[in-house]
Amino acid sequence: MGLFVTTFESVAVxxxxxxxxxxxxxxxxLPGDILGFLSPLALDIALPCLIFANIVKxxxxxxxxxxxxxxxxxxxxxxxxxxxxxxxxxxxxxDVRREFSISxxxxxAIFFPIAIIAGMHGxxxxxxxxxxxxxxxxxxxxxxxxxxxxxxxxxxTLDWRKIIHPVLLVTLGAIIIRLAGVxxxxxxxIVSAISMVGGMTVPLIMLILGGNIYLDFQxxxxxxxxxxxxxxxxxxxxxxxxxxxxxLLLRPAYPVALLLLLESAxxxxxxxxxxxxRCGGNRAVVNQFLLASFLFSLISVSVMVSLFSMxxxxx
Numbered sequence: 117m118g119l120f121v122t123t124f125e126s127v128a129v130x131x132x133x134x135x136x137x138x139x140x141x142x143x144x145x146l147p148g149d150i151l152g153f154l155s156p157l158a159l160d161i162a163l164p165c166l167i168f169a170n171i172v173k174x175x176x177x178x179x180x181x182x183x184x185x186x187x188x189x190x191x192x193x194x195x196x197x198x199x200x201x202x203x204x205x206x207x208x209x210x211d212v213r214r215e216f217s218i219s220x221x222x223x224x225a226i227f228f229p230i231a232i233i234a235g236m237h238g239x240x241x242x243x244x245x246x247x248x249x250x251x252x253x254x255x256x257x258x259x260x261x262x263x264x265x266x267x268x269x270x271x272x273t274l275d276w277r278k279i280i281h282p283v284l285l286v287t288l289g290a291i292i293i294r295l296a297g298v299x300x301x302x303x304x305x306i307v308s309a310i311s312m313v314g315g316m317t318v319p320l321i322m323l324i325l326g327g328n329i330y331l332d333f334q335x336x337x338x339x340x341x342x343x344x345x346x347x348x349x350x351x352x353x354x355x356x357x358x359x360x361x362x363x364l365l366l367r368p369a370y371p372v373a374l375l376l377l378l379e380s381a382x383x384x385x386x387x388x389x390x391x392x393x394r395c396g397g398n399r400a401v402v403n404q405f406l407l408a409s410f411l412f413s414l415i416s417v418s419v420m421v422s423l424f425s426m427x428x429x430x431x
Contacts, residue, residue: 120418123232133318137322139326140323151327157320163314168286170245171245172307173307175294183249185372187253190251193380196359197380198221201217201220201221204350208343219402219406221265225382230318231318248287259279262388265395333407343401343404343405351383355381360420360424362376370430370431377424383413
């Protein structure tokens with residue numbers, strides 16, 4: 117019960133910040149167009165700072181020799197998620213099947229797990245480092261593959277600035293610093309300053325999400341309740357239950373098992389509406405999927421983490 121409450125509170129904090137972002141834009145405390153300026157601050161500056169500080173301070177290769185396998189486990193996760201997406205997409209109405217599939221496939225791989233891991237194991241936990249190693253190639257994977265869900269012309273040009281992302285470069289740099297053993301030569305005040313900037317990451321992202329939801333729902337179109345229910349059942353319930361079954365068969369190390377479970381249980385990545393619109397898809401229905409999954413995750417993620425804890429215990 118304690119773990120359920122901890123996870124519930126972690127997700128509730130995220131949703132609460134999102135509601136604040138919704139309110140800020142709705143009440144015009146800040147103009148809606150400021151969200152476009154905040155996104156680079158969160159993704160290109162704050163997130164790399166958060167990753168760098170955590171790896172430099174908390175990464176100990178000797179304590180988890182299999183750390184280098186974590187990106188491989190991420191690709192394993194994506195392969196299984198791809199299969200599940202393909203097998204379940206047919207239940208969606210034909211006119212929203214592409215939007216249903218892209219929202220199903222790409223999970224909020226970094227920000228939701230950050231909050232949950234911090235609630236379960238603390239902000240300075242090595243599990244935070246494991247998350248960043250697990251997702252090191254995820255942004256590049258997302259930006260180089262999302263267009264496959266749409267067949268419209270002119271959307272297959274790769275943006276190398278999105279693929280060779282600051283997150284990738286900073287993660288690799290921080291790993292090299294730790295492996296070379298030169299992290300002790302970095303002045304403590306610099307690491308502290310970087311860590312403080314990194315602390316803005318999750319609040320900024322959730323504020324941006326809440327604001328974007330308000331802007332998008334002003335032109336939301338018809339509410340697709342049946343499709344939203346289908347989506348939530350598959351994304352929030354079926355996905356994590358399938359992965360829990362896989363974990364019981366494979367029995368990987370606890371850090372790997374925890375990450376796989378969390379990645380399977382969380383809502384879609386917040387960039388899906390934007391790339392859907394860019395490819396000529398229906399952004400409004402993707403936002404409906406996103407919002408429904410986020411709201412239901414308050415209960416579903418807590419339940420799935422509690423089920424996970426019945427079979428896997430932290431060392």
